[in-house]
Amino acid sequence: MWLHGVMASRIEDYALLSDLHTGALIGCDGSLDWLCFPRFDSPSVFTALLGTERNGRWLMAPADPGARILSRSYRGSTFVLETVWETGSGTVKVVEFMPVGERCSTLVRRIVGVTGSVDMAQEIIIRPGYGKVLPWVRRVKDAAGTHAIVAVAGPDAIVLRGDQLPQAIDHKHGGTFTVEAGDTVDQELSWYASHRPIPAPLDIDTELAATVAYWEDWASQCSRDGKYAPMVERSLLVLRALTHDDTGGIVAAPTTSLPEDFGGARNWDYRYCWLRDAALTLEAMLTHGYENEALKWRNWLLRAVAGDPEDLQIVYGLSGERELTEGVLEHLRGYEGSLPVRIGNGAVGQYQADVVGEVMVALEKLRLAGGKEDHFSWPLQLAMLKFVERHLTQKDHGIWEMRGDVQYFTHSRVMMWAAFDCGVRAVRNHKLKGRAAHWEKIRDRLRTEILAHGFNKERNTFKQTYGGTATDASLLVIPQVGFVTYDSPEMMGTVAAMEAELVDSHGLILRYQSASGLDGLSPGEHPFLACSFWLVEQYAHTGRREEAVALMDKLTGLANDLGLLSEEYSMEDARMVGNYPQAFSHLALVRAADALHGTEALSLSAEAAGAEAADAERAEASSTLPQPHESMGT
Known part of the structure; x- marks a missing residue:
């Protein structure tokens, strides 16, 4: 009605x-x-x-x-x-x-x-x-x-x-x-x-035909396979829809202040370009054949970050604007009474040590896809590595933009490791000029440090922070960048700890325990969908395919009738939570689907190889048996 x-x-x-x-x-x-x-x-x-x-x-x-x-x-x-x-x-x-x-x-x-x-x-x-x-x-x-x-x-x-x-x-x-x-x-x-x-009126028929043709042509260039291909295509379309065509900037969502907890204060403005989200979007685009979009984003990055590397921000405006001062709209009552309604984002002033790592990983994938470094793009990466090195001992606010005290977040330290790892490979494998031996030493020192302070040997699990004991869903990213393998004892122990601490009764995973007070906010939020997609990826790579598919089916079933996903989901209320549609959720969906499709292909290849080996073994065995003419003595 x-x-x-x-x-x-x-x-x-x-x-x-x-x-x-x-x-x-x-x-x-x-x-x-x-x-x-x-x-x-x-x-x-x-x-x-x-x-x-x-x-x-x-x-x-x-x-x-x-x-x-x-x-x-x-x-x-x-x-x-x-x-x-x-x-x-x-x-x-x-x-x-x-x-x-x-x-x-x-x-x-x-x-x-x-x-x-x-x-x-x-x-x-x-x-x-x-x-x-x-x-x-x-x-x-x-x-x-x-x-x-x-x-x-x-x-x-x-x-x-x-x-x-x-x-x-x-x-x-x-x-x-x-x-x-x-x-x-x-x-x-x-x-x-x-x-x-006043602008002239449009020819509606012409505009409708042109708009349909544009989207259909863009989607036709997408490489997609497997059971979840329709959801992958719609997710990639959402990522494109959230991209500003003139500048190449990608917004995290088109909305502000849709709450992470109904009636609560976890209401943020997502209409800006986070380097992390944009870098991960670039990876998803590259995987499915959109090199031009990736190059356009790289050019946006070059313009936004240009200048003194010490001025590096984690978030920018659509054209690379740096002033995103957070304010409150007092005249609005908020979505279902969720206050405050914010515009701008205070995270613009945070130091988040993981961001350069995500950017370096994405740009490495662009190189592997055939993207050529120009006179600006590699020097920018050199400057970003210098930035990371200068801040090597500095604590940060972490991937979840904690508004409490700064910490040594294990995920952040791993992404710093990944930044130097990418720099080393750029020199060794792509013949770019850089201090590979120097970066290698820093990378290896970081690895030793992380295993000493970011890993709990007694519990066999990576930790959210060096000083704490709890886990954090961001630790699921550790094998994605190659710090350890998905099936390493360290990750298997970490996943087991997460399942005990963070996975709820519905099988979805929280980012972290908000009741810890580490984020400086009142407790209360719902499972973050991107993290649950990361868990699908982890399961897929460690032989837990049945659980991976079941979780993937549950997550894709949370999309609305148009295939759109928000930031979080409340299973108790059976409704979406947070800013919408959320780029992070959709790009994580693409990663999870790719992992499932890739492991399915590997599984089928292994089955085929096993069947071929069995056939060969049977053939070899049969060749040693007496043949009919031999048994008859002819």
């Missing part, structure tokens, strides 16, 4: 639209509750997701309260959303998309009558400035003589054109219109800089 309401939908009820510059979230109720124009990190113009409808939304759905959705899906391998509604008097299809191309910042909603007659309700409340600013709204005729509604507030202007423009009603616009079978009603919403003329 569809109801007019003031509450945001459940996180998993939202669909993502993207034009490779920004993203929109549209709920199953037909309400567009989140959209930042013109970039992912711009102030939102529709903010009902974090407040109420008064903070801005665009509703488009049947007026019949008994209407129901017959189907909702993306058209093929695209982000063109198609929703079929059924009412007592007929059915309609709503087609929604953001055109991809040189002209961005437009969202189109097309209503197509399928059967009978359907009354459609429309309500649009435009509130720039994260739902706080009441714009100046007027009805105009554009240069083509078409009627339009224009909303202006400071630098932002929004124009709504359509076959059925809503009427002004008490600081918002709304109304109903009827769609008969065979009718097509188009509504087009565009952002533009308020000091410029």
Whole structure:
């Protein structure tokens, strides 16, 4: 049933639209509750997701309260959303998309009558400035003589054109219109800089065809195999959808302040480019044939990090901006009352010792895929290794951006080891110029240190920190970078300890024990999906294939009807938690699927080799038996 309401939908009820510059979230109720124009990190113009409808939304759905959705899906391998509604008097299809191309910042909603007659309700409340600013709204005729509604507030202007423009009603616009079978009603919403003329209307048919063609062509280049190929493809599409096409920057998610704990304070702004997340995304892209995207990200990295290596940050804006000061939006009530609502991210000032390692590992994989170092890219890596060396004894905040005291995190130390390991191989295997012998000594000293202080011999497990005893899901990354093998006694013991400490009754794994107070926050969060995908990978590489497949099936089953995943999941509430859709979850899904497919291929090869060896053995044995003519004495 569809109801007019003031509450945001459940996180998993939202669909993502993207034009490779920004993203929109549209709920199953037909309400567009989140959209930042013109970039992912711009102030939102529709903010009902974090407040109420008064903070801005665009509703488009049947007026019949008994209407129901017959189907909702993306058209093929695209982000063109198609929703079929059924009412007592007929059915309609709503087609929604953001055109991809040189002209961005437009969202189109097309209503197509399928059967009978359907009354459609429309309500649009435009509130720039994260739902706080009441714009100046007027009805105009554009240069083509078409009627339009224009909303202006400071630098932002929004124009709504359509076959059925809503009427002004008490600081918002709304109304109903009827769609008969065979009718097509188009509504087009565009952002533009308020000091410029109103942009010309789009040819909707042309833009729809071009957008479908773009996404289908991009997806057709993806190498994908195995049982989870459809989920891998959709995950790669999500990673592409979260990439800013102009700059190559990849946002961690298109949202801010969707809580990690409902009603709690673990609410963060993810609309920025974390070096770690982007490097891991690069790896996922490379594995599936997207070298051009990887090179574009490398160029973004070169621009963002350029300058004094001592100024290296762990997170940047879409164009490499460094000032991401964290603030609070006091006028919003938060998603389901989860406060504060934050913009910016205080982690920008943290030192996280693992980041250079992730970047170096990703750039090594780019080299292995045939990417050539240029006059800037290898010198940058040399500078990053100098940065790591200068901070060799410094404690850090860790991969999970702890807001408590700095520590020696074992995962961070392993990734520092990985950075120098990549540097050594770059010189030895790729003939690049560098201090391989010097890095080798540092790498080996780090290894000795980690095994002495980051490993508990009595429990046979790696530890979260040098000074502690607990485990941490980030330790699952240790074999991924080659510090030890997946099936080493150290990792087998670590996994056993994690299963006892961090794996919940549903088989999902927590990042760490939040009750420890190490993160400087109140306890309470749900299993982090990326970590559970890491556990799938670990199981797959250690002969626990049945458990790996069972966990993978459980995790992929948590995706919504469109194949989208959030940051965390609450099994108790059967709902998604955290910012959405989350790049980290999707890239980890790709890794897990690749691990399962790779170990399946190895298993099949081993079975084939075993069968071949058995056949050869049988043949050899049979050749030593008396042949019929010999037994007959002829």
